[in-house]
Amino acid sequence: MYFKIDCKVALISGGASGIGLRYAKELLRNGIRGVTLADINDYFGEKALEEIRKEFGPNKAIYVKTDVTNRESYEGAFKKTVEVFKNLDILINNAGILNDGIWEKEIAINVNGVIHGTLLGLETYIPKYKSGDEGVIVNISSIAGVKESNHVPIYCATKFAVIGLSKSFGHIFHYNRTKVKILVLCPGVTETPLISDIHGKSLGPPYEEAMNSHLGDLPIQKPENVAVAMVNIIKNAQTGTVWIAEGEEEPYEFILPPRQNFAPK
Ligand SMILES: NC(=O)c1ccc[n+]([C@@H]2O[C@H](COP(=O)([O-])OP(=O)(O)OC[C@H]3O[C@@H](n4cnc5c(N)ncnc54)[C@H](O)[C@@H]3O)[C@@H](O)[C@H]2O)c1
Known part of the structure; x- marks a missing residue:
């Protein structure tokens, strides 16, 4: 369904x-009525609101200081969203660190x-506050969520986890009872501080060495490209897809083959 x-x-x-701020702007370009920026960083929050005000006009965005690791804090952003905008249709679980x-x-x-989230x-x-027939949750994994990463094994594990939980919550059984589709977007290497400040964020020297040889091989893209991909999948993708x-x-869709494909014949 579109x-x-x-x-x-x-x-x-x-x-x-x-990339999260680029998602907000691309969704606004596509006509959303309001967006909540739920972030832990007040400085980024105020700066982002100013940018959105300049580009899209007033009353389109709110910033809610949020720590996603704390359920009550994250719920505060949901409460504020429905208080201000009356609805909630699209959730992007994007906050992440490497x-x-x-x-x-x-x-x-x-x-x-x-x-x-x-x-x-x-x-x-x-389900309670969607304005149309359907809602959408997009959980952010990574290309590190579909292939091993010898330089950041624990980051890699977190991104594999996002795929398992999203495919499970995104099963048609849950869609049929909630009318919320759950998708996963896996960005490749993207120009943000997460990548430019990557050094020193590993388990130590051998991992730093692995990092140097790994990153050089991968194409780097602008965050705006990921935001265009986000809008595309929100519109067109089916629940449980990656x-x-x-x-x-x-x-492009990443499809896990059934394990039986690998069983001896
Ligand atoms: N940049 C890349 O190459 C890349 C590639 C694949 C996946 N990703 C994923 O995309 C997402 C966004 O990455 P990015 O590159 O934009 O990172 P970024 O560091 O530029 O931005 C991350 C944002 O999350 C916020 N944040 C951090 N901890 C938080 C918390 N506890 N609660 C709420 N907000 C918090 C930060 O303040 C910041 O605004 C992450 O999940 C990341 O793993 C990034």
Whole structure:
């Protein structure tokens, strides 16, 4: 089913900078009525609101200070969204860090944060406050969620986790009872501080060495490309599907083959 973005309301975690802010702007370009930037960084939040005000006019966006690792804090962003915009149709669980040096925090943000958001969106806020027939949750994984990463094994594990949980919550069984489709977007290497500040964020020297040889091989894209891919999949993709957006290309679906394909005949 085609999802109409026009006049909808979105909530984006980690939406105050990086790729998250580009998702907000691209959705606004496609006619959404309002967007909540749920982020932990007040400076980015205020700056992002100013940019959105200049480009799209007043009353299109709010910033809510949010720590996605804390359920009550994340729920505060949902509550504020429905208080201000009356609806919630689109949720993007985008907040994430890459830092295996502080891996408990990395897991808390990249996995627990996505679980908090998915449960709040799927079980309560989107079914109750969606303005049309259907709502959408997009969880952000990575190309590190579909292939091993010898330089950041724990980041890689968090992004594999996002795919397992999103395909499970995105099963047609849950869609039929909630009318919320759940998608996964896996960006390739994208120009943001997450990549430019990557050094020193591994488990130590051998991992730094692996990092140097790994990143040089991959195409780098602008965050705007990922945002265009996001709008494309929100409109067209079916629940439980996983999409790769890499190297400025159109997004393509990543399909896990059934394990039985590999069983001896
Ligand atoms: N940049 C890349 O190459 C790339 C590639 C694949 C996947 N990703 C994923 O895309 C997402 C966005 O990455 P990015 O490159 O824009 O990163 P970024 O560092 O530029 O932005 C991340 C945003 O998340 C916010 N944030 C951090 N911790 C938070 C918390 N606890 N609660 C709420 N907000 C928090 C930050 O303040 C920031 O605004 C992440 O999930 C990342 O893993 C990025």
